[in-house]
Amino acid sequence: MSNHLPPNHPPVPQQKIGVLLLNLGTPDGTDYWSVRRYLKEFLSDPRVIETNKFLWWPILNLVILSFRPQKSGHAYAQIWDKEKNESPLRVITREQTENLAQRLAGEDIMVEFAMRYGNPSTQSVLEKMQKAGCQKILLVPLYPQYSATTTATANDKAFDALKTMRWQPAVRTAPAYFDSPDYIRALGDSIREGVAKLDFEPDLVITSYHGMPVEYLQKGDPYHCQCFKTTRLVREYLGWDKDRLMVTFQSRFGPTEWLQPYTDKTLEALPGRGVKKVAILAPAFHADCIETLEEIAMGGKDTFMEAGGEKFAYIPCLNASPGGMDFLESMVRRELGGWL
Numbered sequence: 001m002s003n004h005l006p007p008n009h010p011p012v013p014q015q016k017i018g019v020l021l022l023n024l025g026t027p028d029g030t031d032y033w034s035v036r037r038y039l040k041e042f043l044s045d046p047r048v049i050e051t052n053k054f055l056w057w058p059i060l061n062l063v064i065l066s067f068r069p070q071k072s073g074h075a076y077a078q079i080w081d082k083e084k085n086e087s088p089l090r091v092i093t094r095e096q097t098e099n100l101a102q103r104l105a106g107e108d109i110m111v112e113f114a115m116r117y118g119n120p121s122t123q124s125v126l127e128k129m130q131k132a133g134c135q136k137i138l139l140v141p142l143y144p145q146y147s148a149t150t151t152a153t154a155n156d157k158a159f160d161a162l163k164t165m166r167w168q169p170a171v172r173t174a175p176a177y178f179d180s181p182d183y184i185r186a187l188g189d190s191i192r193e194g195v196a197k198l199d200f201e202p203d204l205v206i207t208s209y210h211g212m213p214v215e216y217l218q219k220g221d222p223y224h225c226q227c228f229k230t231t232r233l234v235r236e237y238l239g240w241d242k243d244r245l246m247v248t249f250q251s252r253f254g255p256t257e258w259l260q261p262y263t264d265k266t267l268e269a270l271p272g273r274g275v276k277k278v279a280i281l282a283p284a285f286h287a288d289c290i291e292t293l294e295e296i297a298m299g300g301k302d303t304f305m306e307a308g309g310e311k312f313a314y315i316p317c318l319n320a321s322p323g324g325m326d327f328l329e330s331m332v333r334r335e336l337g338g339w340l
């Protein structure tokens with residue numbers, strides 16, 4: 001194309017396909033201002049907090065942002081990757097991106113990641129990809145179960161960026177993969193291997209999903225049903241009895257009712273019912289983060305042991321494990337069908 005360009009013609013990059021992995025986001029540091037900046041952006045998103053904005057503004061700015069950044073900053077400090085000086089969520093999302101890029105090398109595909117809140121921002125990465133010649137981009141929200149609070153807002157943010165572009169790439173969005181057989185296989189294998197590595201036989205394995213207000217389910221968010229379906233399919237894949245795998249919901253925020261049963265209340269009650277050895281995993285997360293490493297692996301363990309539990313183990317998310325990456329590669333190749 002370039003040998004026909006008239007003088008002063010802007011450069012035209014070589015055409016490529018782009019794959020953009022989208023995750024939630026995380027603070028840049030554990031200090032008050034870094035966490036505050038992140039929480040402010042996150043909790044100002046009307047897809048996440050549906051409370052009337054005039055009521056929510058003083059609650060967020062005068063109450064939550066005065067206290068929560070310090071509390072959350074302390075929690076982030078306990079799980080921070082000190083070597084890379086970065087939050088685990090970003091370290092792992094980058095590893096997934098680099099691993100996927102290697103797997104797709106030779107196909108002229110640019111693989112990047114971006115965050116809905118914080119850095120690298122969705123706008124900046126999409127601009128970089130567009131300038132590099134990506135005229136077809138697959139958006140991959142890294143949430144197995146669809147929710148308006150995660151998947152939809154990640155896509156919204158990407159569409160906001162596209163609105164600002166003169167030469168807008170064609171985009172596709174990858175669907176949620178809660179019931180995809182290759183995802184169920186990767187998750188089931190990670191549970192089987194995670195349990196086999198333990199020095200005890202768990203009485204119960206808990207699949208603890210991130211919670212959300214019950215009101216969002218009542219308004220039509222399919223997340224609740226998709227969580228239950230993931231657990232049912234994985235139990236069928238493993239060939240386990242119904243009472244060996246349980247669903248709970250974690251990370252409750254604010255005073256309203258959230259999806260139940262709550263993970264913390266369940267962990268508190270189980271030893272009293274004779275369930276003293278548990279393994280737990282968090283299938284709503286494709287990468288480990290504060291909600292899994294601090295809230296469940298640390299806080300959940302304390303809750304369970306203090307209530308009389310004897311053995312507790314946390315099984316990590318798929319992260320950049322070979323099984324997790326095999327799934328991600330096959331899903332991306334499938335969603336790129338017709339473009340490659």
Ligand SMILES: C=CC1=C(C)c2cc3[nH]c(cc4nc(cc5[nH]c(cc1n2)c(C)c5CCC(=O)O)C(CCC(=O)O)=C4C)c(C)c3C=C
Binds near residue numbers: 147253288
């Ligand atoms: C306030 C309401 C929240 C809803 C609804 C919600 C849904 C939701 N979130 C995830 C995944 C993640 N959440 C993470 C952190 C996090 N979540 C909330 C609140 C809601 N989430 C807060 C306030 C925070 C910040 C941490 C804190 O202060 O406690 C993260 C981890 C980010 C990290 O930096 O490690 C993820 C991932 C899902 C899947 C979900 C949907 C149902």
Ligand SMILES: [Fe+2]
Binds near residue numbers: 210251
């Ligand atoms: Fe969350």
Ligand SMILES: [Fe+2]
Binds near residue numbers: 224225226228
């Ligand atoms: Fe449901």
